[in-house]
Amino acid sequence: MGCQHLEDEYELYLLGALSPGAGGDLELHLSAQCPNCQQGLREAAESVYWLVQSAEPVRPRPVVRSRLLARLAEPRGSERTGGARKR
Amino acid sequence: MPRRAKPAEAAPAASILDLEDLLSKASQGDRDAFVELYDRMAARILGVIERILDHSAGSEQVLEDVFADLWRESRSGWNGEASVAAWLVFRARRAALDRRAGRTPSSAKPAIARGRFAWLPEAEAIRRIEQRRPLLAKVLNQLPREQSASLDLIVFGGRAENEVAEQLQQPLAKVKSELRAAARFLRHRRHAVVGSWAVNI
Numbered sequence: 001m002g003c004q005h006l007e008d009e010y011e012l013y014l015l016g017a018l019s020p021g022a023g024g025d026l027e028l029h030l031s032a033q034c035p036n037c038q039q040g041l042r043e044a045a046e047s048v049y050w051l052v053q054s055a056e057p058v059r060p061r062p063v064v065r066s067r068l069l070a071r072l073a074e075p076r077g078s079e080r081t082g083g084a085r086k087r
Numbered sequence: 088m089p090r091r092a093k094p095a096e097a098a099p100a101a102s103i104l105d106l107e108d109l110l111s112k113a114s115q116g117d118r119d120a121f122v123e124l125y126d127r128m129a130a131r132i133l134g135v136i137e138r139i140l141d142h143s144a145g146s147e148q149v150l151e152d153v154f155a156d157l158w159r160e161s162r163s164g165w166n167g168e169a170s171v172a173a174w175l176v177f178r179a180r181r182a183a184l185d186r187r188a189g190r191t192p193s194s195a196k197p198a199i200a201r202g203r204f205a206w207l208p209e210a211e212a213i214r215r216i217e218q219r220r221p222l223l224a225k226v227l228n229q230l231p232r233e234q235s236a237s238l239d240l241i242v243f244g245g246r247a248e249n250e251v252a253e254q255l256q257q258p259l260a261k262v263k264s265e266l267r268a269a270a271r272f273l274r275h276r277r278h279a280v281v282g283s284w285a286v287n288i
Contacts, residue, residue, distance in 0.1 A: 008267035008270050008271060009267070009270075010270070011270040011273070011274075012241070012248065012266060012267075012270065014206065015241050015242060016245070016247070017241040017246065017247050017248050017251075017266070018247065018248065019247055019248050019249040019259070019263070020247070020249065022248075038206070041206040042206050042207075042208060042209075042212075043208075043274070044206075044270075044274070045173065045177075045206050045207060045208045046208045046212050046213070046216060046277060046281075047270070047273045047274060047277055048177075048242075049170075049172075049173050049176050049177075049208060049213060049216065050216055050223055050227075050273070050277065051227070051238065051242050051273070052135055052176050052177075052180050052242055052243075053131065053135070053176060053220075054224065054227055055131075055134040055135045055137070055138040055243070056134050056138070057130035057131045057133070057134040058130060058133045058134045058137050058146075059129075059130045059133070060129050060130070060133050060147050060150055061147065063147075064129070064147045064150060064151050065122070065125065065126075065129070067151055068122075068125060068151050068154050068155065069118070069122065071151070071155050071158075072118050072121060072122075072155075072158055073118075
């Protein structure tokens with residue numbers, strides 16, 4: 001499958017930024033297991049990682065570490081699911 | 088209040104080198120290894136979350152949830168080649184955008200968030216990027232201002248390109264063209280910086 005026309009869309013696709021209705025061609029290639037597009041996406045993900053990592057680090061308060069430790073101690077299967085808990 | 092990390096505290100490149108080893112130990116139930124992984128990456132991941140949530144309350148809860156998700160993932164089987172740092176960064180971005188939009192985490196839209204490891208870079212690829220981090224930071228500053236502003240709205244604002252056009256009051260075709268140009272520029276520079284291409288930066 002020719003996919004040169006899709007090369008510039010990989011990063012935007014991974015970022016969920018393509019306009020509504022766009023990206024259909026890329027989805028077709030991916031559902032057909034197109035090796036070029038799969039490799040292209042993997043490489044684009046490196047650029048996306050680099051972009052997102054440009055945010056300035058912020059050190060969390062120690063209490064976050066303590067709460068996380070308490071969650072790790074919970075038996076498997078009883079852990080709270082992400083985002084379900086209110087503070 | 089969370090506090091901004093000094094550069095030295097922000098997981099230097101060397102500290103991400105063996106995150107996969109730590110996660111492998113965590114998958115066997117080694118909590119100390121997992122906590123060490125948290126200590127190395129938490130400031131970076133909270134930085135992403137705070138940037139998206141604009142320093143509003145709830146950032147630390149998202150951080151905690153993302154690491155709790157990683158703990159669960161490690162216990163249910165991890166693709167040994169996938170980068171842990173990349174997993175954290177992608178998951179944190181998605182979770183923060185979901186929280187900002189009031190969505191539940193499970194309704195995340197891009198495939199990368201639905202598939203557990205689909206298209207995640209391999210650990211070795213992320214190591215190469217981390218080793219060139221200062222140079223890559225310089226590259227981002229070379230993007231034209233309009234492209235940089237559009238990318239910022241997408242990466243940290245969760246906007247789609249049509250929403251960027253609306254917000255910046257620019258024609259959609261122009262925004263699309265600039266975003267694709269930015270993607271090409273970044274791809275070229277990434278190859279140059281982490282690969283063997285010769286380029287002046």
